[in-house]
Each structure stands twice: as C-alpha cells, then as structure tokens.
Amino acid sequence: MVATLEPEKILKDLRNLWSELGRGAEVTGGVLRACGMTLVVAAESGDDTEELRRTLGVLMHDHPARAIVLRLQEKPGLDANVFSQCWMPFGKHQQICAEGIEITAGSMELAHVAQLLLPLIVSDLPAVLWCRGPRVFSGDVFAPLLPLVQKMIVDSGTAADPQAAIAVIRDLHRQGRLVADLAWTKLTGLRELMASLFDERSAVGIKSVKILYGGDVASPSSIYFSAWMERALPGAQVTLNRGDEGLRGLRSIVLSGEGCEVTITRPDKTTLEVHCGGRIRRSTTMLLAEEVLMGEELSILGADPVFDKVLA
C-alpha cells in the first residue's frame, strides 16, 4: 500500500503557519512574506538536515522562495510538515519570512511525489529543482519532477564517476532541459580571471593550451574548463592531463602562442598565481560555499549560452 498526502492539507498548514507568524509579530513591525520562486530541493537521506536548513536560510535572503525539501529515504512512507525561515534585515523593523515544506518520501512513493508537488508549486513564478546529492546521476529517478520545473541544478562534484555524471548532464541538456552544474559554477572566478587577462590583449595567436589536474581522475571542473577552452579557442590545441600528486582539481593552465604566454598555477587551495606579459600576479580565490554557488545559479533562470556551448 502506497502512502498518500493531501496537498490541500499542506497548503492549509502553510496558511496556519502564516497566521501564527503574524500573531507572533504583532508587537514588532510585522512579517513580510517573501516568495520569488519555488525551490524544490531533492535531499538524500544522509544529508545533514541542520546544514541544509542553514544553507536554505542563507539562500532565502537573496532568493526568497517557497522551499520544498524532498527528503528521500529507503523505508516506505510519505510525510510532510511546514516550516518558515525568518530573518530581520539589518536596520529594519519588519521580519522577512519565507515558507518551506519538508516532504519525506520512500522509494515506493517517489512516483507519486510529482503529483503531490504540482499544486504545491507557486503559480506563475519560476520553479527550480536542486538535486543535492549523486542520486540524480544513477538513473532517472527525478524524471517525473522535471516537467514541473524550469531549471535543474546538480553537482557532478558529488558523483563517483565525473565523466559519467557529465554524460548524464549532457543527455539532459540534449533533451532540452535547462540544467546547471555547481562544478561549472565553481569555475566562475577562474574564468573571470582568465577573461580579464584578455580584455586588452588578443587571444588570436594562442596555439596551445595545456591543462594539468591533480588527483587520480580529472575533476568535473577540470573537464568543463578544458571544454570551455576548446570552445573559446577553436584554433588551439587543448590538452587535459594528470599533473603532480597533491592538490586535487585544476593545477595549472598554460596558454602559449605567437607573442603570448600566460601561465596560471594553483600553488594552494586559495591562491592563483598568474604569469602574464612579464608580470606575476597573485589572486586569492575564496572557496565558495554551497549557498554562494546556488545563489549564482538562482540568479540565472534562463538559458546560459556559454555553459550550453560547453555541454554541446
């Protein structure tokens, strides 16, 4: 017997939640209900609930949403409860609150979740699915949810096999899905640095790009970076090879050609050293938290032409 849940009951619980919040805020400046989209988060049973709540709490400040946390578990059953994320903006007297629904679903019930979600998604606003763990790369478990959302965000960095994970993402992209990968988002700082080197300098003469990575296998970010270079410099030979032992991920990039030699190395986790035009420049790159990466992706709800080319 498959358990079911009534969406009307959940919506009623949400209304009651807002009544409660309003009553609680009578003595202060009131509560502002904030919602700019629906964010469906597919969390795995092993995900840290508190950590996920904290991440969503930070995300809501800039991307207030109805968050629907879909927690997948092995044992059968379907359950739901509602929650709110509230914060007091600096210097203001009115709390801002975003609402959330947490649904726990066993594998048997997962097929019914799409039906349950449909009425819970806020009408006329964008809906995004964030698959937080690697399950998305091992089968089409989330396929029923895809028609409900405009964009899907995954993280191939969580997958055991990066190449296979990227193949899944490419497949989704070929099906016409708007899909983002946090492993690509992590590259924004490095890509911006690379772009800044060619604001005033031509890249036409570059003939070769040598990329080295650390670790046993190329990380998804290394693979994406290599693909990005190939698309950006179609006349250059781009190679991606394993470098020294030690730091995982991208280790060094060397661009060379007529009158142009640019080397970017990563001596440690947070430093980038750029050798360009006879100058040496050091940049500090922050290790970006999940909420920062997600924030960047939630800012882009339409097509992402550069990533599209990388996936093509």
Add this chain to the structure above:
Amino acid sequence: MLKPVASNNPFADPLRFDRRVPECALVIFGANGDLTKRKLLPALYRLAYERRLPDSFAIVGNSRTEMTDEVFREKMHESVKQFLEDSPFDEDLWNNFARNIFYIAGDLNDPKLYSDLKAKLDELNRPNVLYYLSTQPSYYGPVVEAIGAAGMGRSTEKGWHRVVIEKPFGHDLESARALNARVHSVFPEEAVYRIDHYLGKETVQNIIAFRFGNGIFEPLWNRRYVNHVQITAAESIGVEGRGAYYQEAGALRDMIQNHLLQVMATVAMEPPAAFEPDAMRDERAKLLRSVKIMKPEEVHLYSVAGQYRGFREEKGVDSQSQTNTFAAATFFVDNWRWAGVPFYIRSGKKMPKRTTDIAIQFNSAPHTLFTSEDGRPPRPNLLILRIQPEEGISLRFLSKYPGAGMRLRPVSMDFNYGSSFGERSPSAYETLLMDVMIGDATLYTRQDMVEASWKAVTPILDDWTTRSFDFPNYDPGTWGPAESDAMLARNGHKWRNG
C-alpha cells in the same frame, strides 16, 4: 576607452561577469570627508566582497590632514565597519583590499599635491585612473584644472582617465555653464561623470523597468489617464551640523534642481529606442527641456518656500536666514503626452517622516456608479512608486467591502522589493561607482540635463533671492507651510501625506 568585454574577448561570459572593472586607480579628493567614510569606501568594499573589483584595484585618498597610509587605512577600516549596510564584514577580505589603499596629504591649491599624486600614480602603474571630486564645490574647477596642468587629465593609449563630480554642479545656470567650461578644458564630455545618487537607486532604475518592461502601464501613462503626479522627498531630520552648507543651498537647490527633477524626467520621459547611455540620457534631457519655464508672475502661484522653526538656531546658520528648508513647485511639461498635467514636487526637512515616493493619480472613472463609505465620490486610482524606505510599488483601487450592499473601500495592492528579491539591493554608490569604472554613463547626468534643470528652477531662484520671506513658517513634524497645500488646492488637488 575601455573595450566592451564581450566584443572580442573569447572568454567573455556576459551572463556571469559582464560588468568587470578593469585595472584602475581611484583618486578621491576629500577622502577625509563624510561622503568617503559613509558611502564611497563601504560601496567599494562591498564591490570587492562581491568579487567585482580586480585584485589590483587601488585607491589613493587625499585631504589636507597629514597621515600615513597605515593611519588612513585604519580610519577607512573603522568607517567601513561602521557604515557597511546589510552586509557582513570580512576581516581577511579587508586586509587584501586595504593593501592597495594609499594616502597623500596636500592642499588642493598647492601644485605640489598634484606632482606627488602623479608620482604615486606612475608608481602604481594602473592603466586607468578615476578622479572622484568629493570636495567642497568651490574646488571642482581648480582641482580639475590642476589635474590638467599636471598632465594627468587626458586618456592615453594605455587607458582612460575619468572624473566624477558630486552635486551641486554650479549654484545656478550661469555658474554651471562656467564650471562646465573649466571641466571641459581638461576632460572631454565622455570622461565627465556628474553623479546624482538618486539615479543610482534601484527603485529609481526600476521606474524604467516598470514603465518600459511591462505592457500594461505605458498605455495609461499620459494626459488622458493621469490626473497629476506628486513627487515627495521628505526628511524627518534637520540640517544635522550641515547648517553652513545648507544655508547656501536650500531645499530647492539641494534636492529639487537635481535629484527630484531627474526623478521626474525618469517618470515622464518618452521610451528610448534602446537601453543605451545616450539614448536614455537623450530622452531625459528632452523631457527636462520640455519643462515649461515659469513666467515671473507665475512663480507665486507655482512655488512655495518654507523654513522650519528652529532652523535659525542651528549651528552655522544666520539668525535672519532666508534659506528654504522646504520647497514645493508645480511643473508642467509642454509636450503631447503631458500637456496640462501638473507635476507637484516637494522636499523638506523636519517633516513627519523620512520618505521619498512618486504618486501618480489617475483620473476618476468617467461615470460614477458608486459612492464611498463617507458618501463622497470614490477616490481615484493611485499608483505609488516608493523610492525609500520600504521600497516597492502600490496600486490603490476600490474593492467591494464584504457583506450586504455595495460598499466600496480603497485597498492597496502592494509589491515590496524584499518580498520578491530578498533583503539586499546594491547601494546607489555601488551601482554608480561600478558604472563609471566600466564606462556606463546611463545613470549619470549630462551637461545638457544639468542646464535644462537649472533653467527649470531659475525663475523660482530669481524670485526667491529678491523676496523677503516671513520665515519660519512651518513647525517641525508637519508637512510644510500651509501655502503648499493651497498651491494644490487651487487645482482641486491635495498632497498625499501617507
């Protein structure tokens, strides 16, 4: 000129990092002043926090006070911590950012300052240089000329040299033109960025999105449907230690001539052909040139000056001061869209609350089926664009009161920025500093706009400087003198004191 990043850079990604600041040095004249501490440095720090500035971004501060780079950095550190709005402060990030903050002491009238500055800029070797004049307005001309004399004004093959000039740009039409001539003797117009921080506010920019991004409002945006427009910028505080400055300026010069006429131009301008700096500024300028210039005999009808009780007791203020701390004016726009529609603009200090908004009152329904609860004709629709605080948009319309009978009550449909976009919008200075460094002048005022807005207020200024007002004429905590209400009442209108 900076080449657009996306034009020929194969690594460009306009969606994620289009607006990137090139390597540059920012020279702030008047770096020990309030603007630097409260607005400029917090905005720059925030841009660094958002990873919008290159690591090599350098700041060179100047004021007369002798201090070392270290002491200046420490002062700025304290200021940023104190005045950073809606943002966390990251000590590590600050340390990285502060490495490139420098200080040069010197008198603005002393040529040595400029040779020292030149040496520093040569040493820093940044291809692009931005000068920010945050000094007393009387120094704008001399500083620009001294920059020119030191050979630091013109853009070179290596990069651009630009100048940002704070308001007021002149104290009347003639002085604005004179200042412009001095500035243009060193910097070409495309390198001159006259800042009006109101235009950098998200909510003012949203007027453009609201009008030209939606299909439903623009058809109503004309004399057939709009009855009148009210623009209010009220402050609850007084002059707060700025008495000496304010005494020379007054509300008309300080707020209406620049900020509020620019806001009015944004509300009333024609749609530009493209969202490009000159297309936008052309339309704003056209609108300002269409403002009907009052005849001398109309000034009494269409303008009101006020001064709050207690202003003359403020520090630095003359005990017989004739300065207006409140100003209101009725403007008309001589074009097909707006002919006959009054634009009421007011600004004042010591008002009941701090608020800036634009209220667009629509004509009443042509045939009244209903009366409101008090038996009067129902109130017309009102669209309110709230600039600050509680940024947002409200539309007032009538709704049936639940229950028996047809009783109508005005209700408000509200959009609040926070409810859709969360808590934080970039500050006006973040937006405008970013814009000038990437060469986007859309939100900066051009000389023709400055001149047109001075022309619009010149008859009022001419009249007010020759009149002796019976000041003070309003109490703190009120909405200004009674004459202000009378000005609207003559047209059958009433200020919206919401």
